[in-house]
Amino acid sequence: MENLKRKIDIGNLRTLMLFGEGNASMLILIKDLLKETKRLRVLFMHTNSLQSFPHNFSKLIHLRYLKLEIPYDVELSLPNAVSRFYHLKFLDLGYSKCILPKDINHLVNLCLLNARKELCSNIPGIGKMKYLQRLEEYHVKKRDIGFELSELGDLTDLGGELKIFNLEKVATREEANKAKLMSKRNMEKLVLAWGMVQRTTRSDVLEGLQPPSNLKALVIKNPGGSIGPSWLCGNICVNYLKSLHIEGVSWGILPPFGQLMQLEELTLNNIPSTRRFGPNFGGVTQKSFSHLKKVEFVDMPELVEWVGGAHVICFQRLQASENKLISHGYRGALVFDNLDKVEDMSIEEMPHVSLTDLQKLSSLTRLAVKGCESMLFSEVEEGVIFPSVQQLEISDCRLTRNSLTKLLNRFPALTEFHLKFSSFEVGEEAVLQLPSSNLLSYVKIWCCKNLVLPVADGGGLHDLSSLQEVEIRGCGKMFDRWSMVEARTRTSKFFPASLRELNIIDESSIQSMALLTNLTSLTHLTLVNCDNLTVDGFDPLITCSLKELVVYNSPKADDEIHLSVADVLFLQVATRMTKVIPAGGSSFQQLEKLEVDSISAVLVGPICSLLAANL
Incomplete structure (x- = not known):
């Protein structure tokens, strides 16, 4: 000292x-x-x-x-x-x-x-802290004293994002005015949220919550009343909005969206009375939407038509969920011929859309589909191909025996394929035969019961010569056919030697590590809760390039003895490394992360000496 x-x-x-x-x-x-x-x-x-x-x-x-x-x-x-x-x-x-x-x-x-x-958000009387520059959330009248909306009035320096909840507890426009939202010039995003219960029927409360004119993003959820605020639905005072989300409104007239010239994202959610969106509704003109990139419609069952201006063809991202969208006319925003600039599209429960429609989206690079099996697996002409789609995500679909294989043949340029939570007819096995590809680099398959990969030539994933990462989780039968064939009788490998990352989780059908013998370039390997997995056919060579290894089975309540795959795996490495691994090579020298269910497996003398110093 x-x-x-x-x-x-x-x-x-x-x-x-x-x-x-x-x-x-x-x-x-x-x-x-x-x-x-x-x-x-x-x-x-x-x-x-x-x-x-x-x-x-x-x-x-x-x-x-x-x-x-x-x-x-x-x-x-x-x-x-x-x-x-x-x-x-x-x-x-x-x-x-x-x-x-x-x-x-x-x-x-x-x-x-x-x-x-x-x-x-738990600070009472926060209005005294008048120089505060950030307050993410404010809950009106969270307690009896110190949480009035007027507490926000003097916080003129607030910036970034502000979410105001419990606005149903605000009774009058005069009370709303005291928040002085219009004076908060540094604020970029404002969320105004009313609760679903005890929702006010007054329209003038929202009128008093006018934001600053330079606001960039606005979200309005579940306000009462039948008339929208004049600052949004009449003479617009938020002309610099780039993102607008309106949810749960019953307004007779929606905002003139076409006058929001800077708008990039538009979300309309739970507005059941809306049937048409076009030039004579919402202020849409031929000069509208010149910057719009993302559109999302959710829970709007009455919407049957959307006709936009000339600039709607500039959309880069389009999302539609649980809607009934039918477009027509040259300027129709969902006329597929006009959507040649769309790059990213998500579809949910839109059975009327066909693959032939989607083929007109010539710039499409990512397609995500939830449900819609009638669209995906309907009989269409052989020439319906998607040469530009690189990423395909399918979820919540009921598949038939060969439907998925036929579909994937329509996407020759895929680099990523995701399949999640899809089921099949009871008792029927569905075969996934991925087409040979030198482009596909990532495959993720989650919770697809009864999905199997064939053993015959071209089966498995071996012919995907550029495959880098695979994740298989909770399918149940994925490796069944391969497990029934002895390793010495197989004419091909399951995975390509190019694979770098492999994650198999909650998959009881994999029974032998012989399926991994050719994966000497692996850098990441995860084997979690593969209850029937043994180290039969395990080759220590697959550990030489590993940077991350996760191997464990979570113990079950009725297990008297917890069997650790990691114990046996490390024992195999310790006993066979001098016989199998070439001179100058070594297991685990690149390892940076190790997660196992048995520390005793690691604390064996030969294993400790192999572990990298930067583990």
């Missing part, structure tokens, strides 16, 4: 940053150090209890910046002295579960409170 005093003028110290927990002697040193400093402006320290704060913490009244590093699992009440640091501008608590002093709103000069949003 004396040496430190000779080198540093502790009395005039302005900044002190202490990293890590430190030991007992270090904590004593820090407390002694802070006894003599009275002009500290910046303090960064680790703390896990009130005892770890310095004795004169309450005297650090000149602090401008205070960062407390608190372990996530520690619930710590901050000292009441924090509320008396009136000059404090920045208080950083990270994502800790600390408890703020009741009078924390006395920090009238605070500009930034970096903490969990739940913590910030």
